[in-house]
Amino acid sequence: MASTVALDDLEPAVAPSAKRSSLAALLPTMSPKLIVGLVIGAVIVLWAIVGPLVVGDPDAISTLAFAHPGTRGHLLGTTQTGQDVWSQIAWGTRGSLIIGFSVGVMATVLSALFGVLGAYIGGAVDEGFALFTNVVLVIPGLPLVIVIGNYVPQNSRGLFLVAVVLAITSWAGSARVLRAVTLSLRNRDYVSASRVSGERTWRILVVEILPNLIPVMASQFVFAIIFAILGEAGLSFLGLGASGTFTLGTILFQANQALALTQGAWWWFIPPGLVIALFGCALSLINFSIDEIINPKLRNSTRSQRKKWGLSPAQIKQLEAENLK
């Protein structure tokens, strides 16, 4: 929507973004959403790395069952068998994040393989890949994961295997989007030009097409991490998670098995879910910022932001009237 307010005399206030170095221009602009997301996310990731080194043994049992938070050095209370919830959460966060990131990487690679490659090659390969993608998309993921998970014997069900199974069921949605974007890119003039000038296929894919897909793939990567952490939590909650490791899901599973809810032991099952929720929220906020780079129209122009432009109150009113129609 063209603005009727004269913005020419305001150039200096808006221009600084153009002055940023070429490297900085690639990075997203710092919005409050992005900063909050990055801070929460960084704190949780740091905690997952450092936490397990500083807390005690999460399996150590004591006679202090269902102790309230704060009793005798137990920051978040104890479980039914007197294990320290705080140490369990430190280890669980690490386990959940390992699953999240490995699934994120695997799902992104798979979606790029099926989405980008198929769309670029075209023809029967594209048709085949697209059909495969759509079939995987409509077959519900978690029931499939549950069935596969149950056939694998308990003792060989490690973190890595759970991650692979989750990745297999979570790439299809992203692949469909990547295919659509690639289809529109592959016929652009500059891609045709590089093809005519004799560049190799892999070079066209990696140098000409892939950079344009990075924002979309970044957003999908972040989303895949959330999906994986949630999926793993659900799987573990049903008792089908990785054996021998702590994740936030296994803590919730144990809490539910020990009837923590009816015992009123809220400190056992609220914190693990809260960590998942906070981390998911942080990733969503980061995702919003990425989305706003891909599609600048999504950016809010809220009242407070307009004030920063240095407009007079009359101009703000006029802009608002336009915006609201």
Add this chain to the structure above:
Amino acid sequence: MRFYLQKVGFYVVAIWAAITINFVIPRLMPGNPVDVIISKMGAAGQTVTPQTRHAIEVALGGGSGPWWQQYGAYLANLAHGDLGVSLVAYPEKVSTVIGQALPWTIALVGLATVISFIIGIGLGTFAGWKRGSWLDNLIPVTTMFQAVPYFWLALILLLLLSRVVQWFPFAGGYDVNSGLMPGFSLQFVGSALYYGFLPALTIVLSSIGGWMLGMRNMMVSTLSEDYIVTAEAKGLKPSRVRMTYAARNAVLPSLSGFAISLGFVVAGSIVTEQVFSYPGIGQLLFSAVSNNDYALMQGVFLVISLSVLAANLVVDVLYGLIDPRTRAR
């Protein structure tokens, strides 16, 4: 017509894939699947009778012979609606057990999905229409609900609404103690709605954010189209521009993305049912898994897949009616 044929063709392939996955998975595991299952059941201290062995063989499509014979036997059994005999509810047939649980889940997930779709799309329309308003700022909050595990939200709701203030029942699908029989009596439906409120609330709260965000973003994109400017220039009422010009076009991607969303909701509801001991498919899948009832597990997986496929087919056909461009291609 070609559009519908293509759609039907796609779903035939998808159904075949779901059925075949069900057949292949047990065979990808090392060893004879029937032996693996029997040894697992033995280790869990369950009694293994010849009938048990037969039930497992039927569920997996006959334990012996080359794979194409097994596959043929498996398909023939499916065609007769024979999914084997359940071990959990022995000697009930798997199809009977699933038939009892399926209406509960379809009612719960169906109603919750429709409610959250309508509310989410409605709120998204207004958030996109008035960018930067209080409703728009609410979006990060609803997205946070999406990042919360379904079952954890369920636990919190149970803690608050059934334990702290005792407004809602703790578990179950209807009031079992009052001697109600499942049926279409007013009392039973009322009781089922009362017991289903918390599970439905969980699903609605967790899934509403996705609809809302998607609709908001599409509204924002649609509002900058030329035909919106034209509509405004013609002097149409804002409410008319909003609903018939903007929202109607913006809702299309939400509908075509239905497949992904429904998969999430079904996955979430499986775990949610577990928390509420709701007598649906999710609960059944869990009891099959924990009791090594492979026939039941395979049947449940198949039924869930087919239901999701059916729901998607309905949406796809509706989509063709709403958006003529997809048919024209």
